[in-house]
Amino acid sequence: MSKSYRKQDKSMSTIKDVAKYAGVSTATVSRVLNKKGPLSEKTIQKVNEAVEKLAYHPNVLARSLASGKNNTIGVLVPSYDHPFWSELLQKMEEEAKRKGYNVLFTCFLGTLEEKQKALEYLISRQVNGIIVCAYPDSAFWKEAKKKFNLPVAFMVNVSDCDPSVISDDKQGGLLAARHLIAKGCKKLVHISGNLSYYKEADDRTYAFVEEAKRRNVDCYVYQNTIDITKLEELQKLVNKVFYEQPDMDGMFLSNDILAAQCIAFALSQGLRIPDDLRIIGYDDIYISSLIYPPLTTIRQNYRVLAETALENVLAQINGEKVDDVTVVPVELIERKTT
Numbered sequence: 001m002s003k004s005y006r007k008q009d010k011s012m013s014t015i016k017d018v019a020k021y022a023g024v025s026t027a028t029v030s031r032v033l034n035k036k037g038p039l040s041e042k043t044i045q046k047v048n049e050a051v052e053k054l055a056y057h058p059n060v061l062a063r064s065l066a067s068g069k070n071n072t073i074g075v076l077v078p079s080y081d082h083p084f085w086s087e088l089l090q091k092m093e094e095e096a097k098r099k100g101y102n103v104l105f106t107c108f109l110g111t112l113e114e115k116q117k118a119l120e121y122l123i124s125r126q127v128n129g130i131i132v133c134a135y136p137d138s139a140f141w142k143e144a145k146k147k148f149n150l151p152v153a154f155m156v157n158v159s160d161c162d163p164s165v166i167s168d169d170k171q172g173g174l175l176a177a178r179h180l181i182a183k184g185c186k187k188l189v190h191i192s193g194n195l196s197y198y199k200e201a202d203d204r205t206y207a208f209v210e211e212a213k214r215r216n217v218d219c220y221v222y223q224n225t226i227d228i229t230k231l232e233e234l235q236k237l238v239n240k241v242f243y244e245q246p247d248m249d250g251m252f253l254s255n256d257i258l259a260a261q262c263i264a265f266a267l268s269q270g271l272r273i274p275d276d277l278r279i280i281g282y283d284d285i286y287i288s289s290l291i292y293p294p295l296t297t298i299r300q301n302y303r304v305l306a307e308t309a310l311e312n313v314l315a316q317i318n319g320e321k322v323d324d325v326t327v328v329p330v331e332l333i334e335r336k337t338t
Contacts, residue, residue: 013054022050072102073313074122074130076115080107081229083285084255084300085133088155092131092306099314101128112140119144129313131155151316153309162324163316165308172298173207175332176252176280179296181215183278183338185250188212188219189241191262193254195223204282208252220245228257238265249277256281256288259295263337279337293336304328 019026024043031037032047050056073096077085089105096103106121108114122130129151132141145152154164180188192205205221212219222241226233238261253259259281263273271277273293281288284299308326315322 013056015056017054018047018050018056021054022046070126070128071100072104072125072127073310074125074127075103075105075133076118076122076130077105077107077133079227079229083257083287084283087285088133088302088306091302092310095303095307095310099310101310101314115140123148123150128317129153131309131313151313153312153316153322155305155309163312163322163326164324165305165312165326165328167300167305167330168327169204169330170207172282172330173204173209173252174211175330176282176298177208177211177215177217179332179334179338180250180252180278180280181212181217183250183274185278186217187245187248188217188250188252189222189245189248190219190252191222191224191237191241191254191258193223194225204254220248224254224258228255231261234258234261235265238262242266242269251277251279253279253281256283256285256295256297259297259337260287260291263291263293263295274336274338280332284333288333289335296335296338297333299331299333301328301330 015026015029019029022029022043024047028039028043029047029050031039032044033051075089075092077089079085089103093103104122104125104127106118108118119130131153133155141152144150154162156164156166177188188208190205190208195202195205209219209221222237224234224237226237228234234257238258241262242265251259251262253262259279262279266273266277266279273279279296281295281297282300284297288295288297305328308328312322312326
């Protein structure tokens, strides 16, 4: 190892510093780092020791400019606060790393200006493709795909935005209705998602309501247009439902956060769960099994959703054709609230 090397600030180490410290050429360092070409174990050890000693990190941006490939997928999300997105994004990053890709997340509130800024941010980082985990403006994304020739995949089911990957929400609504009715419920209440935006919210609600109608069971629907993080406003909606439907015996909520609030309110009113009221949530976020009583819910398959969305983008990057819509099955997880 070269003794003439003069130690400097490790945070500023370059590939030349590594080469000098190891007593080899920069080309040799590059071959070691990229695991290319025949190299002796002694050379590999010297380079790796130099890299560790100098805390050297390759300049990913510079390498991407040289190679024209960044190995990074951009992901647009509506919120980091919603547990559903948090769990989905974790699975997405795990899968991306397995495939040799990095993931760059950015959040936007949904306005056109926010979309534009988020898109520009990802483009400036030279991402290879984008996964949109939020309500997409189809005209906006069609123009963006054409302008930047960028592979895009969607995580919501909106007409003429493809390819998309979604959970089988019709199946979810059907499973919830059949389960509550099988448990003897005669008056059902469903708090839906925002029916004006998401097709899956409509599918979920439609399937639930139609199954109740087919079984001659009363069903009342309340639409929730409130952001999931605004707990006080959500509580007002929950209070309204319990006040207007005091004799309901079964509830199906569009997400587990709402379900948890309904459980808490019901217990505070002296209702016994599941004897007086049976409750089903949607998503199966990790807290669903931790609350009391543990929540019966419709589980979305986070890993398959994440894997499929990522595969849709990677296939487009490689010039392959993908399905317009991929529907991932859901399952009912029965716990103590039913």
